[in-house]
Amino acid sequence: xxxxxxxxxxxxxxxxxxxxxxxxxxxxxxxxxxxxxxxxxxxxxxxxxxxxxxxxxxxxxxxxxxxxxxxxxxxxxxxxxxxxxxxxxxxxxxxxxxxxxxxxxxxxxxxxxxxxxxxxxxxxxxxxxxxxxxxxxxxxxxxxxxxxxxxxxxxxxxxxxxxxxxxxxxxxxxxxxxxxxxxxxxxxxxxxxxxxxxxxxxxxxxxxxxxxxxxxxxxxxxxxxxxxxxxxxxxxxxxxxxxxxxxxxxxxxxxxxxxxxxxxxxxxxxxxxxxxxxxxxxxxxxxxxxxxxxxxxxxxxxxxxxxxxxxxxxxxxxxx
Numbered sequence: 468x469x470x471x472x473x474x475x476x477x478x479x480x481x482x483x484x485x486x487x488x489x490x491x492x493x494x495x496x497x498x499x500x501x502x503x504x505x506x507x508x509x510x511x512x513x514x515x516x517x518x519x520x521x522x523x524x525x526x527x528x529x530x531x532x533x534x535x536x537x538x539x540x541x542x543x544x545x546x547x548x549x550x551x552x553x554x555x556x557x558x559x560x561x562x563x564x565x566x567x568x569x570x571x572x573x574x575x576x577x578x579x580x581x582x583x584x585x586x587x588x589x590x591x592x593x594x595x596x597x598x599x600x601x602x603x604x605x606x607x608x609x610x611x612x613x614x615x616x617x618x619x620x621x622x623x624x625x626x627x628x629x630x631x632x633x634x635x636x637x638x639x640x641x642x643x644x645x646x647x648x649x650x651x652x653x654x655x656x657x658x659x660x661x662x663x664x665x666x667x668x669x670x671x672x673x674x675x676x677x678x679x680x681x682x683x684x685x686x687x688x689x690x691x692x693x694x695x696x697x698x699x700x701x702x703x704x705x706x707x708x709x710x711x712x713x714x715x716x717x718x719x720x721x722x723x724x725x726x727x728x729x730x731x732x733x734x735x736x737x738x739x740x741x742x743x744x745x746x747x748x749x750x751x752x753x754x755x756x757x758x759x760x761x762x763x764x765x766x767x768x769x770x771x772x773x774x775x776x777x778x779x780x781x782x783x784x785x786x787x
Contacts, residue, residue, distance in 0.1 A: 472640040479645055482520055483685035486513060486652065490686050496693045498700045500717045500760040503664045507552075507767035510545075511774050513656055517649045518778045526642035534646055535782035537626055541654060542775050544618035548661045549772045551612045555668035556764045559718070563754050563761070566591075566721070570747050570754075573732060588732060591725050605705070606669035616662050623654040652684065659694050663701070667715060672706035673698045717757050724750040 489512055493505055521534070572587045630647045666673050684690075704713045714722070728750050731742040 475640050475642065475645045478520060479648060480685070482516065482649060483652075485516060486684075487686040487689060489513070490689045490693070493693055494689060496697045496700075498667060498697060498704065498716065500715060500757070500764060503667055504760065504763040504767045506660050506664050507764065507771050510656060510660060511767070511771045513653060514542075514771070514778060515774055517653050518781070520649055521646045522781075524642040524646055526646065530643040530646075531785055534643070534650060535785040537622065537650065538653075538782050539779060539786070541619060541622040541626075541657065542779055544615040544622070545657045545661055545775060546772060547611065547615035547618075548665045549768055549775075551608045551615070551665050552668055553765070553768050553772075554608060555606060555665075556761050556768070559668075560758060560761045560765075563721075563758050566725070566754055567751070570728060570750050573728060573743065573747065588729065591729055605671045609669045609671045612662075612665045612669055612671070616658065616665075619654070619658040619661070623651075623658055626651055626654055652686075655690075659690075663694070663697050666701050666705070670705050670714065672702045717760065721750070721753050721757055724753045 489509055493502070493509060496502065569587045569591055573591075626647065630644075630651055662673060707713070724746070727746040728743070731746040
């Protein structure tokens with residue numbers, strides 16, 4: 468192995484190790500909103516790190532244009548996933564705000580008519596599906612998500628075919644081959660982890676068949692374990708054969724607190740409103756926890772969107 472090949476092999480090894488260490492922060496996988504925000508943070512990290520390394524590689528301009536073109540095609544679908552995630556998270560945040568208003572109206576106090584209480588109770592109990600605070604139906608954005616994932620999958624298959632051909636003729640330890648290996652990881656992460664987050668927020672089972680990461684990567688085993696565990700949980704929670712739909716665990720906690728408020732509504736006159744005040748207080752605490760993690764999702768999604776957009780602009784300069 469030449470010194471140049473040794474340097475490229477070392478670069479790949481260091482990159483794989485950094486990805487492996489970052490993946491440990493996602494293990495064990497938990498299908499909750501906070502964990503999903505960490506996944507978005509991981510995607511921002513790997514896109515940034517991969518771009519740094521590839522930018523430093525000395526390769527023919529024609530090959531650089533080809534890889535830039537691949538990234539531009541692939542990343543546009545990742546940005547579409549970001550749009551879906553942003554809209555779904557904002558929808559949940561708005562439901563929390565409306566929930567605050569409804570909960571405030573049922574506090575034991577004067578000035579609230581029986582008709583107001585009845586309408587609030589209908590809202591909280593989900594009598595009107597359009598105004599339910601705990602959506603169980605698959606999101607109407609699922610179609611957009613699946614289109615984006617189809618694009619990511621097709622682009623990954625194209626890159627894998629190119630990488631396999633390069634491997635057959637022993638071109639991997641060249642600057643272009645090294646860049647393809649790094650981008651192969653980017654493609655796998657964008658498809659599978661981006662798909663996991665979007666599936667969780669749209670309340671749908673993973674719409675793409677799990678793809679095992681190539682075994683030659685240091686991070687493959689950890690990644691495959693995380694991906695399989697969460698895919699299984701998505702199918703369990705959102706893919707029931709009886710057609711019933713479930714909700715994210717964070718929203719289940721809010722739903723339990725809401726039911727406590729509803730149960731206390733009939734007892735507020737018996738205990739001078741003690742049960743009601745306690746139930747509303749716990750509901751607000753649960754709501755604030757959900758709002759805090761949704762805010763973190765917003766920050767991480769925005770960071771990913773901006774990072775990918777910045778990288779796309781640099782690749783556009785290569786193409787143009």
